Amino acid sequence: MCLTVKPVVDGLERELAGRAQVFRVNVAEPAGQELLSRWNLEVVPTFLVFDGTGREVYRATGFPDRGAILRALNVRST
Secondary structure: OOOOOHHHHHHHHHHOOOOOOOOOOOOOOHHHHHHHHHOOOOOOOEEEEEOOOOOEEEEEEOOOOHHHHHHHOOOOOO
16 A cells, blocks of 8 residues: 555544444555456555445545545544
8 A cells, every 4th residue: 555545544444433343455465366257446546435235325536535535434533
């Protein structure tokens, strides 16, 4: 993961603890390569948010928009 976005992702992980899971995928590993293909990812980093049913509700590349991610999950900021 790009080191510039790591603090934001770390913060989201703490803020969403118990309400949502944050997964980090290394695209250099075989599982990461499979996900690149499966989700048609062309840019790293890409942020995907899924609702409780597995439906994609947010996708963005580059620096993550914390507020947009929280809105996509219908989560209020703590």
